[in-house]
Amino acid sequence: MVQLWFKKSPFSKVKESRQKTPKGLWVKCDNCKEMVYKEEVERNLKVCPKCNYHFRISARERIELLVDRGTFKEQDKSLTPRDPLKFKDSKKYVDRLKEAQRKTGMKDAVVCGGACIGGFPVELVVFEFGFLGGSMGSVVGEKITRAVERARDRDVPLIIVSSSGGARMQESILSLMQMGKTCAALTSLSEAGIPFISVLTDPTTGGVSASFALLGDVVISEPRALIGFAGPRVIEQTIRQQLPSGFQRAEFLVDHGLVDMVVDRKALKSTLERIVSLFDDRRRL
Numbered sequence: 537m538v539q540l541w542f543k544k545s546p547f548s549k550v551k552e553s554r555q556k557t558p559k560g561l562w563v564k565c566d567n568c569k570e571m572v573y574k575e576e577v578e579r580n581l582k583v584c585p586k587c588n589y590h591f592r593i594s595a596r597e598r599i600e601l602l603v604d605r606g607t608f609k610e611q612d613k614s615l616t617p618r619d620p621l622k623f624k625d626s627k628k629y630v631d632r633l634k635e636a637q638r639k640t641g642m643k644d645a646v647v648c649g650g651a652c653i654g655g656f657p658v659e660l661v662v663f664e665f666g667f668l669g670g671s672m673g674s675v676v677g678e679k680i681t682r683a684v685e686r687a688r689d690r691d692v693p694l695i696i697v698s699s700s701g702g703a704r705m706q707e708s709i710l711s712l713m714q715m716g717k718t719c720a721a722l723t724s725l726s727e728a729g730i731p732f733i734s735v736l737t738d739p740t741t742g743g744v745s746a747s748f749a750l751l752g753d754v755v756i757s758e759p760r761a762l763i764g765f766a767g768p769r770v771i772e773q774t775i776r777q778q779l780p781s782g783f784q785r786a787e788f789l790v791d792h793g794l795v796d797m798v799v800d801r802k803a804l805k806s807t808l809e810r811i812v813s814l815f816d817d818r819r820r821l
Contacts, residue, residue, distance in 0.1 A: 565589050567760070581801045590758045590801055592738060594640075595647045595664035598697055602805050603651035603660065610649040612682055617644050617675045621708055629706040636667045644675040645700070648683045650690070654809030659687035661696040663737075663744075670700035672744055673707045677714025680748065684721040688728050693812050697735040698749045702742015702765075715747035722751055731815045733808065736763050736786070736795065750794065754811055757786035757795045758804070 562571045567589035577584065581601065582591040593601070599608055623629040637643060645667040651660050661683045663670040680696065687694040703711040725732055734752025736745075739762040746765050757763060764784040772779055782788040789795040799807045 563591075566591075583801055588759060588800070590738065590760065592665055592699065594666060595642070595662040598662045599647065599651070599660070601801070602695075602697075602808065603653055604655065607652040608649055608660070609651070610647060611686065612648055612679050613643065615643060615675045615679060617673055617707075619706075620710065621706070623706040623708070625706075632668060632706070640664055640667045642667055644673065644679070645670050646676050646679050648679045650686070650692075653695075653805060653812060656809065656812045657690070657692045658812065659683050659690065659692055659694045661694070663697060663699040665699040665701075665739075668704065670698075670744075671702060671704035671711075672700060672714050673704035673711050674714065676704075677711075677717050680714075680718050681721045684718070684725050687730055687732075688725050691728075691730060693731045693733060693815060694725060695733045695735065695808065696748065696752075697737060698740040698744055699737045700740060700742065700744040700749075702744055702746075712743065715743050718748040719751065722748055726753075731812070733811060735804070735808075736761055738762050741765065741767065755794070755796045756804070756807065757789070757798050758801060759786060759798055761786045763789055763795065 561574055563574050563577055564570070565572055565584040565587060568584065568587035570584075570586050572584055572586060577591065582593050582597075583589065584591070617633055619629045619633070621629075636645075642664055645664050646661055647664065648659075648661045651658055661680055683696075684694060703715070705711070722732060731753045732751065734749055734755045736749060736755065736757040738758065738760065740749050741762065741764055745763060762784055763786060766774075768779055768784055780788070786795055786798045790798055797807075
């Protein structure tokens with residue numbers, strides 16, 4: 537009888553339920569290592585609400601963040617990289633290009649075009665780190681040079697937002713030549729008295745930092761961005777000395793005069809608007 541009662545008891549049908557947390561709701565901060573609600577990070581412009589760590593954002597997201605709505609007009613979109621050296625490491629260069637193009641929807645690692653920021657016309661160049669680490673090859677150098685020339689011809693400020701691992705090794709000397717090419721173009725811009733504002737994001741390293749990225753009339757950085765030529769680990773192994781705390785981070789470089797200011801992502805557009813207005817208030821459209 538007891539056995540019968542037990543079988544009929546509703547408690548015998550109770551099963552342990554385990555709630556499964558849907559994937560993609562949380563992200564781990566690379567700085568504080570805390571798990572943060574993804575939607576909260578998105579609302580905060582992809583900045584960690586706990587420690588203010590700035591996650592990397594795409595070139596398209598950056599443009600949407602910075603320019604006045606509907607004013608961006610992309611230029612040189614069809615320029616496509618080639619493989620003149622027939623380069624191959626663990627994978628063919630052409631295959632790496634196809635994969636990066638499929639992943640980002642871009643032909644190469646920069647987006648260029650004209651836009652307005654706070655009503656002021658500018659020429660804008662924005663790097664896409666997701667395209668082969670934002671590396672600078674022949675197309676990137678050509679697009680930057682053309683943007684410089686348009687800024688000079690239009691008599692408007694040039695803004696370049698960098699996020700790059702440096703020169704593109706698969707193009708060898710052709711990539712390294714872009715360092716001199718972009719710097720020469722910026723010289724003509726300087727001679728014309730047209731401002732160049734350089735915005736450095738995490739990371740800005742290698743041939744990009746060694747060429748145009750640190751030549752700005754005003755150099756701005758996002759918080760904790762890694763900025764330098766070789767990485768800290770390589771430097772430590774080379775000089776066999778321990779580097780200072782925060783070495784090559786934006787705050788360290790501000791203290792040592794290499795960067796003019798560190799600006800949070802939320803304040804970047806208003807800061808750029810204020811800087812551009814200082815050069816010539818009559819430019820406002």
